[in-house]
Amino acid sequence: MLGLLSPLERLLLDEAGPVASALVLDAPALAAHLAGEGASVAAFCDLADDQASLATPVEVVEPGAFGEFERALVRLPKSLDALDEYAGWAVQAGAEHLLVGARVKDLTRQATTVLERHFRTVRASLGRDKARVLHASDPIAHPAGWRPGWPRTRTITLPDGGDLVVTHHGSTFASGRLDAATRLLLEQLPGLLEGRSPSRVLDWGSGAGILATWLAGRLPDAEVIAVDSSWAAAASTAATASSAGVRVSTHWVDGVRWLSEMPDSSLDLVVSNPPFHQGVAKDSGPTLQMFAEGARALAPGGRLALVHNSHLPWARVLCDLRVGQVSRLAQDRQFTVTSLTR
Ligand SMILES: C[S@@+](CC[C@H](N)C(=O)[O-])C[C@H]1O[C@@H](n2cnc3c(N)ncnc32)[C@H](O)[C@@H]1O
Numbered sequence: 502m503l504g505l506l507s508p509l510e511r512l513l514l515d516e517a518g519p520v521a522s523a524l525v526l527d528a529p530a531l532a533a534h535l536a537g538e539g540a541s542v543a544a545f546c547d548l549a550d551d552q553a554s555l556a557t558p559v560e561v562v563e564p565g566a567f568g569e570f571e572r573a574l575v576r577l578p579k580s581l582d583a584l585d586e587y588a589g590w591a592v593q594a595g596a597e598h599l600l601v602g603a604r605v606k607d608l609t610r611q612a613t614t615v616l617e618r619h620f621r622t623v624r625a626s627l628g629r630d631k632a633r634v635l636h637a638s639d640p641i642a643h644p645a646g647w648r649p650g651w652p653r654t655r656t657i658t659l660p661d662g663g664d665l666v667v668t669h670h671g672s673t674f675a676s677g678r679l680d681a682a683t684r685l686l687l688e689q690l691p692g693l694l695e696g697r698s699p700s701r702v703l704d705w706g707s708g709a710g711i712l713a714t715w716l717a718g719r720l721p722d723a724e725v726i727a728v729d730s731s732w733a734a735a736a737s738t739a740a741t742a743s744s745a746g747v748r749v750s751t752h753w754v755d756g757v758r759w760l761s762e763m764p765d766s767s768l769d770l771v772v773s774n775p776p777f778h779q780g781v782a783k784d785s786g787p788t789l790q791m792f793a794e795g796a797r798a799l800a801p802g803g804r805l806a807l808v809h810n811s812h813l814p815w816a817r818v819l820c821d822l823r824v825g826q827v828s829r830l831a832q833d834r835q836f837t838v839t840s841l842t843r
Contacts, residue, residue: 505530509632513574513602516626516634520574524567524594525559526587527551527576528602532559535574543568547578547672547732549754563732569595577603577635578672581615582651583733586671588619589649592640599637608633652740653677659715660688667709668740670733674708677737682836683711683774686808689830689838690715690772693806699723699769705756705791706730710738710749712772717747723769725749728756757787760794771795771805777813789818792841796824799843806830806840815839 506514510531517523522541525532529551532544536558543560545567546552555561562568573591578584584601591599599620601612605628612635616623620637628634652670655677659665669677679687690712700723704713707727717725727738727749735753742749752759773795775788792815795805809815811832816839819827825843832838 506534508630509576509602509604510534512628512630512632513576513600513634516602516636517572517574517600520572522570522572524562524570524573524591524596525575526573526590527578528574529554531574541570543570545732547583549730549732552732564590564736567594571598572596573599575599575601577601577607577612580672580676581609581611582676583671584612585615585618586649586651586733588616588637589651591637592619592643593647593649597638597640599635601635601637603633603635605631605633608635652737654744657711659711660684661691665711665714666741666744667711667737668744669709669737672731672733673737674734677709679711680774681833682808682810683708685831685833685836686772686774686806686838687712687715689806689840690719692830693770693804693840694719697769699803701768702726702770703728703760703768703772703795704738704749705760705771705773705795706734706775707738707751708734708774710734710741710751712774713738713749713751714742714745714747716770716772717742717749718745721747726752728752728754728759730755755787757790757794760791760798763794763798765797766800766803768795768798769800769803771799771803773805773807775807775809777810785813788815792819793822796822796841796843799824799841801843804840804842806838808836808838811835811837 525544536542543562573596616637621639626634667677704727713727739751830838
């Protein structure tokens with residue numbers, strides 16, 4: 502069992518000492534190990550596949566349903582806002598001691614500052630193998646009824662002049678802002694819909710749900726589906742759509758697997774601002790698989806429209822699929838919108 506732990510999880514385990522009860526975030530093998538040793542463990546992972554890997558005796562929980570735990574053990578999330586959200590959950594769960602494991606190169610002084618909003622004492626361990634643990638203890642007492650300040654909302658102005666209230670969690674892409682790439686794709690959507698009434702539409706990797714919500718507002722009779730592998734994103738999409746009063750069927754799931762299970766010719770439009778990174782590593786694998794599965798699932802005449810950094814060879818990759826016509830819909834100094842029509 503110990504062998505399955507990542508080096509970071511092993512470091513967290515060693516620095517935690519004896520654990521009777523813990524809330525474990527984004528460290529599935531550590532949760533399984535501690536529960537196997539007899540600790541009372543509840544765990545949550547932002548990534549759908551990691552969450553699906555959790556099993557009894559670990560109590561699998563989702564935010565808002567955490568019980569009381571003496572400690573919280575956390576793998577440093579990718580953004581400081583997500584760390585703030587996680588630290589709030591730890592305090593809400595009554596944790597006296599929060600341990601955050603991180604690679605030294607990902608640790609900044611600001612991570613300590615974020616934890617100091619929630620705990621009086623924060624210190625970094627010496628760690629080992631280029632990794633360290635931030636130990637936060639002596640939680641700051643919050644007033645009765647206090648809740649972590651997440652999710653948050655931000656009002657953005659869309660290219661068509663309309664306002665949209667965007668809900669976002671700590672690790673949601675672009676923190677609820679309208680990203681420049683998303684904007685360029687949004688600008689092309691009215692043209693893409695002209696003379697068409699797609700009945701089944703997919704926003705692949707929906708983030709805060711800006712594209713899906715816009716599409717659902719424009720296509721009230723269509724089934725608009727949003728998928729994202731991150732809980733923070735899927736929860737944000739659902740909330741953004743709901744506060745806009747539109748119907749978006751949202752799935753917290755690995756989008757490649759979800760798409761691979763869609764029958765041939767079952768989608769009329771797929772839009773995406775696909776990921777370029779998985780965590781901190783550049784990994785185009787899921788995006789390339791999404792192209793192949795998305796093209797297969799498109800109905801004849803259906804379209805896949807994506808925005809990407811202009812240096813990426815995605816137009817050529819789509820041409821190589823040989824399933825339809827590829828064209829460039831727009832380009833600015835940094836991004837290109839490419840479409841495939843089946
Ligand atoms: C560049 S962001 C775009 C977000 C949103 N569509 C926008 O434009 O604001 C890419 C999104 O893809 C999601 N993602 C990454 N890998 C994924 C996968 N395998 N399946 C589904 N979603 C994924 C990320 O969580 C992230 O929300």
